[in-house]
Amino acid sequence: MNEASTEKADNEKFCADCGEIINIKAEICPKCGVRQMIAPNSFAYTAPNGKSKIAAALLAFFLGGFGVHHFYLGNVGLGILYLLFCWTFIPAFVSLIEFILLLVMTDDRFNEKYGQIDQ
Structure with missing residues (x-):
């Protein structure tokens, strides 16, 4: 060569x-x-199970008061809890914090927490 x-x-x-x-x-x-x-820290990054960190963050920002981001990430129990208490606006405030946490979370950490393929 x-x-x-x-x-x-x-x-x-x-x-x-x-x-x-x-x-x-x-x-x-x-x-x-x-x-x-895909290169790390790319906006197009998706976890092995197809979940996107950016999509989860946007769902938390716009529909977080209803727990939609938790349903998307597979946390059905938390999603139902957010739905039950959405009238108190507490889930809306918590989801704004989760929005920020999702944005600053590294891709590796997102994979650990939400990227596992269900079998």
């Missing part, structure tokens, strides 16, 4: 599995067929 073949351009990256040089926007490596991971 010669030295020039291991140098990549600005619009290229190495495949996470086989190390082949591929286009930086490639979702799947054309050589080995392995799906490439």
Whole structure:
């Protein structure tokens, strides 16, 4: 293997599995067929179970008083509790705090807490 073949351009990256040089926007490596991971701290990031941190935060902000974000994240019990007490506006205040916490939460922490695939 010669030295020039291991140098990549600005619009290229190495495949996470086989190390082949591929286009930086490639979702799947054309050589080995392995799906490439999205860069951390990307707004397009989704957890392995398909849940999005940004979607959960937006649901907490706009519909948090009704617990919609908890239903989305799989916390049905908390969602029902928010629905039962939505007339007190307490869930609305709590959901604003949860909105901020979801925005500042790292992707790894979000995966630990909400990204597990149910079986």
